[in-house]
Amino acid sequence: MKVAVFSAKPYDREYLNAANAAEGHQLKYFDDPLDAETVALAAGHDAVCIFVNDCANADVLEALTRGGTRLVALRCTGFNNVDLAAAERLGVKVVRVVDYSPNSVAEHAVAMLLAINRRIHRAYNRTRDSNFALDGLMGFDLYGKTVAVVGTGKIGRVFAKIMLGFGCTVLGYDKFPSPEFEALGARYAKPNEIGSSADIISLHCPLTPETYHIVNETSLARAKRGALLVNTSRGGLVDTEAVIEALKSGQLGGLALDVYEQEADVFFRDLSGTIIADDVLQRLVSFPNVIVTGHQAFFTQEAITTICQTTLRNLSEFEGGVPLTNEVKAS
Template sequence: MEIAVFSAKPYDRQFLDAANAQQGHRLRYLDDPLDEDTVGLAAGYRGICIFVNDKANARILETLARGGTQLIALRCTGFNNVDLKAAARLGIKVVRVVDYSPNSVAEHAVALLMAINRKVHRAYNRTRDFNFALDGLMGFDLCGKTVAVIGTGKIGRAFTRIMVGFGCEVIGYDAYPTPEFEALGGRYATDGAIGMNADIVSLHCPLTPQTYHIINADTLARAKRGALLINTSRGGLVDTEAVIGALRSGQLGGLAIDVYEQEADVFFRDLSGTIVDDDVLQRLMTFPNVIVTGHQAFMTREAVSTICETTLRSITEFETGQPLSNEISVDA
């Protein structure tokens, strides 16, 4: 089956080619993201493969359908960039990678937490200039601290397991509580407990209309003063302007993010030789207690291999008329 692969980076090509040795699809790699300007490149392809910041709104889906596209394969877990109702109306099937390596994202969240708490980023820059002074590098022991996990699915539980190992008290919030989270040693928070008690808040929930800006001026005002916020999930969970205000006042003690609300125009590309026209991001990056990574939490050999294998297996299921194991229904 011929597939147009959008937003194809060198590592995508390497791992997709390796996985495709077992599947035998014809992959056309496109450097460009899928959007209104590039959707024409998909004409004639029965299936396309897209990533987290590719756009698949109703207008783009209509163009895809006219061009003969019947399948969209997301090589990621999140699907907030696809208009599922429009896809269903147009008869376009949508599949995703339901499970790849929750450990990869959870471990990156821990890496960000450790770095922002122990000021590793600042120490690294200092020692590169042979400045070994310790002033301003004070952190705190994780052992005995309270960690709030927002979203207790597979990634949230993997993060919980690590935090429990550090000796933290873990409290959680999820619209769909699971006994697996409690079996790890976590407990679900009562009303107000996260704001009053959490020294660290880590986000592991999907972006939905209900979770959009779950971190906002109101929740930040009710947070424990000096708490750290970690986000390796989706940028839209956080109201960045509100976070900047909380950082400026000291209400928020530090921020470490791998995702950003307006990342589609910035992430996954080298902008080091340009002036980035994003005032919010520019202001965010001026804070010494902020760390930003470019949506790399998923990027381990194990995770990317599984992502590519699962994506191509879903395409094979579609081509051969099998039930789609990883189909996203409009009810999702």
């Protein structure tokens, strides 16, 4: 099957080629993201393979179908960048990677939490300049603190398990409670308990119309003063302007982001030789109690291997006309 692979970085090519050795698809790689300007590149391909910041809205999907594309294969878990209703109307199937390595994302969230709490990023920069002073680097023990896990799926449960290992009290919030989460020794929060009790809030839920800006001016005002916020899920969960105001007032004690609302124009690119025009992002990184990484929480050897293997199997299922194990449909 002929597949157009968009947003293809060197590591995508390496791992997809390795996984494709067992499947035999014709992979055509494009550095550019899929959008209205690049969709013509997919003409004549049976499928497109896209990532988190590629755009598969109704206009793009219509252009894809005119070019003969019948499948959108996401090499990620989230599918908020695909218009599923339009895909269904056009007869385009959509598949994703349901499960790759929840450990990779959860461990990165913990790493970011430790770094922002103990000011590792600031200490690193200081010692490189031979400054070994400790002023401004004080953190707090995680032991005995209350951690709120928003989204208790596989990643959220791994994160919760790690935090329980630190001796934290772990509260959860999820529209669909998980017995496995409670079996770890965590419990689901009562109404308003997260805001009043949580010293740390970590986001692990998908981006949906319901969860868009779940962290906003109102929820931040209810939060415990000085709480730390970690987001390794999707940028749209957080109202960035509201978070900036909470940082300025001290209501929010620290912020660790691996995702960002407007990341599509910035992340996965080397912009070190340019001036970034995103004023909001520039304000964020100017705070001493903010850490931003470029959507790398998933980026481990194990996770990339599984993502690519699953993506190629999804393509083969479609080509073989068998039921699609990881199909995503409009609700």
